[in-house]
Structure formats: C-alpha cells, structure tokens
Amino acid sequence: MSTAQGARARARTEVAAAIKDEARRQLAAEGAAKLSLRAVARELGMVSSALYRYFPSRDELLTALIIDAYDSLGEAAEAAYAKVSGESPARQWVAVCEAVREWALARPHEYALIYGSPVPGYTAPSTTVPAAARVGLLLIGIVRDAYRDKGVAQWKLPAELQPEARRMAEDLAPDLPPEVVVVLIGAWAQLFGLVNFEVFGQFNRVVEDRGTFFRHAAGQLAHHVGLVYPQSGAKER
Amino acid sequence: MSTAQGARARARTEVAAAIKDEARRQLAAEGAAKLSLRAVARELGMVSSALYRYFPSRDELLTALIIDAYDSLGEAAEAAYAKVSGESPARQWVAVCEAVREWALARPHEYALIYGSPVPGYTAPSTTVPAAARVGLLLIGIVRDAYRDKGVAQWKLPAELQPEARRMAEDLAPDLPPEVVVVLIGAWAQLFGLVNFEVFGQFNRVVEDRGTFFRHAAGQLAHHVGLVYPQSGAKER
C-alpha cells in the first residue's frame, strides 16, 4: 500500500501533535516550570518512556512549544495587520502592537516562554530565530511602506552611533535610512517592555486602565519612529 | 550573658545569610530553575532537612533572593545617581538607566529573577513591592526635580486617557502633571524592555555595539519624558 508508510508517518505526527497539545495545556495551566513529561504521558494514556521517541528530551519539547508560540504570535500580528492594511501607517503600527499585547495577555505562560526569561538551562537554539523575527519584520515592513510612500520623520544620530546604525540598517532594511532603523529597533524592544510589565504584573497597583494606557504608549512609539500619529500632539513648553 | 540569646540569633542570621549566599552562587551559575535546596545544603555541609528551619520552602528562599536582588539593583541605581546628582536631569536619567543595564548584564540570572518571567508557580508576595519600587521612585524623583526647577516638556493627552492619568499622578507623584506621569510610567517600562532584550539575547545578531545603542535609546527616553537631552536634536522632515 502506498499509504502504509504514510500511515506510520501520519500516526507519528499525530501523536507528536497530541503531545504538544497536552503539553501546551499544562503549560497554560501551571507554567513552564511545572510542565512534566510524565504528567503529559499519563494524560495521554501512555508510559513516560514512550514519549522519548517523539521528543528526545524535555528541553526539546519546550523548544518545539517555543517555535509554535513564536509562530502563533506572528500569525496573530499578521492577521491584525491584514485587517488594517488600508489605514494609516500609524494605525497599522498600533494595531499590530495591540495584537501582540492581546495575544500575550491571553496566553501569559506561552508569552513568558518566548519573551520572559529563558527557561531551565538552555540557550535558544538557532531553529527559533526565523520564527522569532516575524513580529519585528512586520513592524519594519510598516515603516518601510510609510517611508516609501511619503517619508518619515527622522532623528539626528550622534556621531558615535552612526557606524552601528549603518550596520543595522544594512542587515535589516537597506532601503531605510539608518536613523529610522535605530529608533525602530529601540521601539521594538520598548514595545515588549510595555507588554512584559503588564503581563508579569509590574503594572499592578500602578496602571489600572491598561488598555487605553497601552494604546496611547503604542501610539507614542509610532510617533517616535516617525509615523504620523493622529492627535499625538506636539510637546508644549 | 546578654550575648547568650544574641549569640543564638546571630548564628541564625549568619546561617541564613550563608544559605542565601550559596543559593545566589548556584543561581548565578545555573539559573533559578536549577537551584536545588539539597545542593545548597550539601555545599554548606549540612543535611537538606536542616535547611527548612531557615527557609520554609524553596519558593521562600527564592523570594528572599528576589527581595535582595531588588535591593541590590536599587542600591546600584542610587549609587549611580549620587555620582551625577550635580549634572543635568537628562544626564542623571541616562546614568541611572545605564546603571540598571550594567547591573543586569553582570547578573543575568538575578535580573531574570526579578524582571524575567515570574519563576515556578508562585505569585509575587506583597513583601517584594517596596523593594521593587526603588528604581521607579528614583526615576520619578529625577523628573520631579527637573520639573520643580524649570519645568519639563509635556505631551497632550487624548481625552480617554485623562482620568487614568489623573489617577496615576495622584498615586505616584501628586506634584507632577498627569501628562508627565503617563509618559514617565511608559518610559519606565520601556527602559526594562531595552534591558530585557539585551540580557535575554533578543539583540543577538541585530545590535552589535549595544552600549552606545543603549545610551542613545536611554537618552531618547529622557527626551521623551520631557528632560532636555543634549544633542538630542529635533526631528527632520
């Protein structure tokens, strides 16, 4: 049968998917630290040693979950972008930021897996790099379109930063001026600073209406990278 | 003897300190996840059960380390502030930011303990709150002084954010205008976004000269909260 081997392979990927699903369930329920291979196997009605045929170690399972999480976040961000692709760049930017925030708030433990502190002992394998870049590339794309369209506001860079800025621009977006790329990378990191503080509870007893606060902060970031933000307003005094 | 009970108490705090020191050593070496009570006890030449007389659980030990880490970071930030207290507010701001960054880079695992994802299963006990606030209060103080001195630039707030802004200002800094407090809190979170990305490796293969990049980004944050940053330059185009 031509499906013979296919059946094996299919069964294999199905079991692997079931393992990941159950692991994700436990991750959402108890956090990465309490994710137990034995508990996953138990819940799936198999013995723990059988599970090692699908994932060679606990860390490899976690790595698979990390990649999936990056992809899921990337998809959420891209879906949000698709919905507002006709609007102004600043609105696109804010929409993507809000999508990241909402994704993170809905799955704090999965978010912690990718943007919290790196888990157990491991160092992120290079497999995760492409998936991890998706949100960043999306933000770059928004600014690139705006820049191609009618340009963006730019900051002057101090001389000491210019070589590094040129390096970054060459690697990430050769069609954008270094001045823009620098603030873009900064805004990228700062966006996740905002999300981190909210997800990890640092805003408890500090910010109450976190939704509008975040929308405003994301708008400020858009303005900072040079996108014209409606009602952002100039500084006074 | 008057030192009799004192001797007991002193011995107790000494042993507790030794436990924390050894735990910190293992934390720095292997990370929070691999910190083991038994290994700490082993290294200290005692049996694991004896350790439970000093810390009722592993999580309590970690909590103690968290508080110490917050305090250590707070001290580092305040020391950096003290060294530049005569200079401009923007320079003070940047100095404190850089102190935070350097502290974090020197002790990534301790940093992860407080600003990474919350560890194992716990929720941060309220004991940590005062220690956690030190860096934030320091930053607020810098802006407050600048404001009292000659005022700071302010953003206009959208109407929807104004109630929340007033709330935050009332709680955190009644003597500052809500417009300033809002951007201040945002900048606070964004600062740790920058540090997080660097410490946790998100800048690998993206930013090379991270020191000057960070200094510039911190300067931009200072400018954003309204402090006049030397050579920050206005936007073009």
Added chain:
DNA sequence: GCACAATCAAGAGCACTGCTCTTGCTTTGG
C-alpha cells in the same frame, strides 16, 4: 544551679521528576 522548654542537626522516607536500558510486539520494505 537546675530542670524545663525551645532550637537545632540529622536521618529515614514519601512522592515526584527526567532519563536510560532492556524486553517484547507490530508494522514496514526488500
């Protein structure tokens, strides 16, 4: 000064973890 009470270290033990190795059974491909 002494007995009582509190404090402490130590050991044994429980339930759990990640992981390995060996034993058999089923499926697959030549």
Added chain:
DNA sequence: CCAAAGCAAGAGCAGTGCTCTTGATTGTGC
C-alpha cells in the same frame, strides 16, 4: 516471507522538594 526498523511498556537510577521522628545542644525561668 523475513529481516529490519519503529514502537510501547516496564524496571530502574539518580535526583528533587518536603515531612516526620529522633537526639543532642542551647537558652531561660524557677
């Protein structure tokens, strides 16, 4: 059709957090 590969299961090892019990040491009120 038969050897080879894939797979589940079980036993077992070393390690973990934590509890309970047993003795010894220490500090304090009578």
